[in-house]
Amino acid sequence: MRALVADDDRVTRTILSRALERWNIEPVIAEDGVAAWEIIAAGDAPALAIVDWMMPRLDGVELCRRIRADVERASMYVLLLTSRAEPDDIVAGLDAGADDYLVKPFRAAELRARINAGVRVLTLQERLAQRVGELQQALASVKQLRGLLPICSYCKRVRGDENYWQQVESYIADRTDAEFSHGVCPECLERVRADFEGG
Secondary structure (H helix, E strand, C coil): CEEEEECCCHHHHHHHHHHHHHCCCEEEEECCHHHHHHHHHCCCCCCEEEEECCCCCCCHHHHHHHHHHCCCCCCCEEEEEECCCCHHHHHHHHHCCCCEEEECCCCHHHHHHHHHHHHHHHHHHHHHHHHHHHHHHHHHHCCCCCCCCCECCCCCCEECCCCCEECHHHHHHHHCCCCCCCCCCHHHHHHHHHHHHHC
16 A cells, blocks of 8 residues: 655654555655645545645645545545644644544554554445445346336237237346246136136
8 A cells, every 4th residue: 555645844754654664555755735736636646645734835734625626536535744733723624624633743653543544444435436336237237127018908918029929927037137936816716716616
């Protein structure tokens, strides 16, 4: 897995990069928000990003807004990293689109726990997308019976596509995945019994 690290402070970038490498995550480095956005917009961007709030040219909050406004990249998991710890700042960061918020100075254990949470969310998103794809494929292959069925008022046979009259069950079976189990309804049972007893 890869993670984007966007921070204008070289020391912080180094600390984050080394921590990620220890956790078997490949860091992709950006020195400011514009560089981070260029990496994201170029395609094949990491699914996880650790973004500093205060950066030149484009700050982390605005970067979050851009990510969420872009349909193709909106599912990126963004951890906003900042020294701004006031409740209003946390709300502003989350409102801008950050998935999580970590205050500097941070402990490595907390960073790792938050990254693990992001990885879990991304894994669930990937599984969900895969399941949706499977369901769409299944729906595409489901046979459906639609339209007007020309049925005989007397014998109840149905006229098929080639003007061939056939039993209702064979017509439906050819066009759907339905299976039939035959039985006798109470009214027919009485009629058949009367025929046998009268004969």
